[in-house]
Amino acid sequence: xxxxxxxxxxxxxxxxxxxxxxxxxxxxxxxxxxxxxxxxxxxxxxxxxxxxxxxxxxxxxxxxxxxxxxxxxxxxxxxxxxxxxxxxxxxxxxxxxxxxxxxxxxxxxxxxxxxxxxxxxxxxxxxxxxxxxxxxxxxxxxxxxxxxxxxxxxxxxxxxxxxxxxxxxxxxxxxxxxxxxxxxxxxxxxxxxxxxxxxxxxxxxxxxxxxxxxxxxxxxxxxxxxxxxxxxxxxxxxxxxxxxxxxxxxxxxxxxxxxxxxxxxxxxxxxxxxxxxxxxxxxxxxxxxxxxxxxxxxxxxxxxxxxxxxxxxxxxxxxxxxxxxxxxxxxxxxxxxxxxxxxxxx
Amino acid sequence: xxxxxxxxxxxxxxxxxxxxxxxxxxxxxxxxxxxxxxxxxxxxxxxxxxxxxxxxxxxxxxxxxxxxxxxxxxxxxxxxxxxxxxxxxxxxxxxxxxxxxxxxxxxxxxxxxxxxxxxxxxxxxxxxxxxxxxxxxxxxxxxxxxxxxxxxxxxxxxxxxxxxxxxxxxxxxxxxxxxxxxxxxxxxxxxxxxxxxxxxxxxxxxxxxxxxxxxxxxxxxxxxxxxxxxxxxxxxxxxxxxxxxxxxxxxxxxxxxxxxxxxxxxxxxxxxxxxxxxxxxxxxxxxxxxxxxxxxxxxxxxxxxxxxxxxxxxxxxxxxxxxxxxxxxxxxxxxxxxxxxxxxxxxxxxxxxxxxxxxxxxxxxxxxxxxxxxxxxxxxxxxxxxxxxxxxxxxxxxxxxxxxxxxxxxxxxxxxxxxxxxxxxxxxxxxxxx
Numbered sequence: 220x221x222x223x224x225x226x227x228x229x230x231x232x233x234x235x236x237x238x239x240x241x242x243x244x245x246x247x248x249x250x251x252x253x254x255x256x257x258x259x260x261x262x263x264x265x266x267x268x269x270x271x272x273x274x275x276x277x278x279x280x281x282x283x284x285x286x287x288x289x290x291x292x293x294x295x296x297x298x299x300x301x302x303x304x305x306x307x308x309x310x311x312x313x314x315x316x317x318x319x320x321x322x323x324x325x326x327x328x329x330x331x332x333x334x335x336x337x338x339x340x341x342x343x344x345x346x347x348x349x350x351x352x353x354x355x356x357x358x359x360x361x362x363x364x365x366x367x368x369x370x371x372x373x374x375x376x377x378x379x380x381x382x383x384x385x386x387x388x389x390x391x392x393x394x395x396x397x398x399x400x401x402x403x404x405x406x407x408x409x410x411x412x413x414x415x416x417x418x419x420x421x422x423x424x425x426x427x428x429x430x431x432x433x434x435x436x437x438x439x440x441x442x443x444x445x446x447x448x449x450x451x452x453x454x455x456x457x458x459x460x461x462x463x464x465x466x467x468x469x470x471x472x473x474x475x476x477x478x479x480x481x482x483x484x485x486x487x488x489x490x491x492x493x494x495x496x497x498x499x500x501x502x503x504x505x506x507x508x509x510x511x512x513x514x515x516x517x518x519x520x521x522x523x524x525x526x527x528x529x530x531x532x533x534x535x536x537x538x539x540x541x542x543x544x545x546x547x548x549x550x551x552x553x554x555x556x557x558x559x560x561x562x563x564x565x
Numbered sequence: 566x567x568x569x570x571x572x573x574x575x576x577x578x579x580x581x582x583x584x585x586x587x588x589x590x591x592x593x594x595x596x597x598x599x600x601x602x603x604x605x606x607x608x609x610x611x612x613x614x615x616x617x618x619x620x621x622x623x624x625x626x627x628x629x630x631x632x633x634x635x636x637x638x639x640x641x642x643x644x645x646x647x648x649x650x651x652x653x654x655x656x657x658x659x660x661x662x663x664x665x666x667x668x669x670x671x672x673x674x675x676x677x678x679x680x681x682x683x684x685x686x687x688x689x690x691x692x693x694x695x696x697x698x699x700x701x702x703x704x705x706x707x708x709x710x711x712x713x714x715x716x717x718x719x720x721x722x723x724x725x726x727x728x729x730x731x732x733x734x735x736x737x738x739x740x741x742x743x744x745x746x747x748x749x750x751x752x753x754x755x756x757x758x759x760x761x762x763x764x765x766x767x768x769x770x771x772x773x774x775x776x777x778x779x780x781x782x783x784x785x786x787x788x789x790x791x792x793x794x795x796x797x798x799x800x801x802x803x804x805x806x807x808x809x810x811x812x813x814x815x816x817x818x819x820x821x822x823x824x825x826x827x828x829x830x831x832x833x834x835x836x837x838x839x840x841x842x843x844x845x846x847x848x849x850x851x852x853x854x855x856x857x858x859x860x861x862x863x864x865x866x867x868x869x870x871x872x873x874x875x876x877x878x879x880x881x882x883x884x885x886x887x888x889x890x891x892x893x894x895x896x897x898x899x900x901x902x903x904x905x906x907x908x909x910x911x912x913x914x915x916x917x918x919x920x921x922x923x924x925x926x927x928x929x930x931x932x933x934x935x936x937x938x939x940x941x942x943x944x945x946x947x948x949x950x951x952x953x954x955x956x957x958x959x960x961x962x963x964x965x966x967x968x969x970x971x972x973x974x975x976x977x978x979x980x981x982x983x984x985x986x987x988x989x990x991x992x993x994x995x996x997x998x999x
Contacts (some may be wrong), residue, residue, distance in 0.1 A: 274681040
């Protein structure tokens with residue numbers, strides 16, 4: 220195999236990895252926001268939920284920017300086609316993320332009547348909708364979208380809301396809700412902690428059923444399994460997902476909540492790679508004609524750019540992981556009454 | 566197609582100008598905050614801690630909108646400029662990706678560490694966090710401006726496989742145009758932040774609230790404002806020479822210079838007449854000044870707009886007036902900063918000066934917006950100077966979609982901008998806590 224092809228494959232895997240890490244991290248923020256109206260009954264409970272995402276959400280969101288940036292840098296054609304074809308859904312996603320960010324920052328800054336209720340609603344929608352939209356978008360990418368040989372989209376916004384797309388949306392909302400409930404169980408005390416654990420236990424069987432349903436629908440609507448039949452070794456990805464999901468249940472039973480959250484993270488990474496590796500080498504699959512699919516091979520940057528970017532990624536991504544890990548450790552432990560008194564907390 | 570181009574340009578203008586309301590304060594105030602907190606760590610004086618907390622609160626309110634409006638821009642290249650992205654992504658995309666990986670992660674992680682870490686970290690570690698924010702945000706700007714500088718003066722590429730491919734990464738990193746632009750942008754951002762601190766301090770000093778606290782803030786910001794205002798002008802002049810060298814047609818539009826001449830003057834009063842390709846008013850002329858400013862030689866020849874095909878002209882009026890207003894504001898900033906500098910050690914600053922400084926808070930924002938207008942409108946009709954025309958760069962999306970998204974941007978941004986300004990004003994007027 221040529222060096223160029225190896226680079227393209229490496230970048231395809233890194234592209235999948237960035238999305239996986241993004242979902243692993245911002246996923247719990249989505250879950251927290253989605254659960255806010257259900258678990259946050261008192262003002263203090265609500266503030267604990269906000270501050271459970273407090274120091275993290277911004278750094279988590281950068282993984283999205285990085286995933287977008289890497290798509291642009293390593294696969295400019297895939298980036299261009301994806302963003303222009305999915306113009307409306309991606310801009311809606313963007314607006315929901317904008318509103319989510321300001322809801323963190325603005326909520327505690329004013330005491331006008333109705334102010335906190337307003338931002339609580341925004342916080343819920345700003346986390347629930349992106350989770351849903353990412354699910355819809357990725358399910359449609361797995362399935363293929365109607366693009367022609369010039370990358371021009373020949374569908375409508377409504378067509379993206381097909382049964383499989385919607386199933387993907389529901390699937391993502393639920394896995395992030397579980398992930399968020401587990402995170403909240405680590406970041407809260409007392410009654411809220413109990414509620415968070417109960418929510419995780421209650422969500423688990425639903426996630427299991429929806430996962431099985433989604434896998435079934437995937438066989439019906441997509442070609443993802445073809446790669447797994449061709450290269451059975453790739454089955455490691457879905458296997459990790461299964462291990463993760465079962466691990467969540469076992470750890471919940473034994474009360475090891477950090478491990479339960481980590482298992483949920485493994486599940487998310489496994490699910491993301493299950494989809495991404497199933498698409499390989501496709502990135503934007505054309506449902507009109509397989510020849511028009513944008514792949515890692517026909518949509519990538521030049522060899523020089525891929526090489527330089529790989530160098531940058533291999534040096535800096537581990538550094539990023541180190542200081543983000545340090546940050547997570549620094550702020551580890553439940554959000555306490557004392558923390559909420561800090562004037563800089565949400 | 567023309568509609569889509571115009572609408573997409575408008576949308577990008579809205580997105581980028583709005584983004585750049587928040588960015589310069591982040592760039593400059595982070596440096597001032599790092600300085601304040603360093604003073605706290607080295608002297609142990611609690612006033613510096615209160616300073617870092619007070620200005621830090623305003624910094625954080627401003628920071629969030631800077632972040633989210635930045636994501637918009639990363640989306641814009643793909644949603645609205647997909648042909649551009651396909652054509653130059655090999656170079657342009659990698660600069661954006663490096664920005665995210667190298668700088669933006671650092672900035673976002675440490676800003677949270679700083680905001681939430683007051684009671685969790687040691688003094689020195691906490692101070693380290695704000696230095697990381699300051700360094701990372703200013704590095705982040707470097708990568709973005711290397712990307713923009715490449716659009717102004719593309720280097721290190723080769724046209725291959727129907728697109729611009731990277732040939733010499735080092736040339737892209739050392740692009741002289743981009744570095745000049747970076748210096749000018751950073752210094753103007755630091756100037757903006759120091760005017761922000763001066764203005765709010767002056768507001769409190771005029772009301773005699775927290776007198777000692779704000780006098781010390783004023784004393785810190787005044788020299789910084791003056792140095793940055795002077796260096797902004799100097800780097801602006803340098804950048805003008807770079808424009809003369811690399812984008813002569815932009816220079817001619819900035820000066821509304823129609824004919825090719827030697828020993829070209831600057832007309833302090835000048836009104837261009839685009840339709841008749843001449844100036845309807847030229848008065849108060851300084852002979853040879855423009856030749857000297859562009860090439861360092863009073864007798865140098867400057868090519869007029871008519872020396873270039875009209876299809877390559879940028880919009881003359883917008884470029885000319887934006888440049889004029891920017892330069893006029895730049896002069897005002899030097900004068901105001903000079904006055905503030907002279908007043909910095911007085912017990913009480915004059916009420917007129919205090920009022921002027923409060924009203925001067927928005928002026929650097931305007932100055933920077935006009936500066937970017939010169940840079941970006943002046944580059945037209947090219948999206949990448951001399952390489953790709955803006956009309957060839959736009960996405961194949963229906964005009965209706967762009968209309969809707971443009972309206973959504975205007976509505977959402979106005980709303981968030983108003984709330985943000987309201988909160989900034991509220992916390993600025995509230996003053997520091999105990």
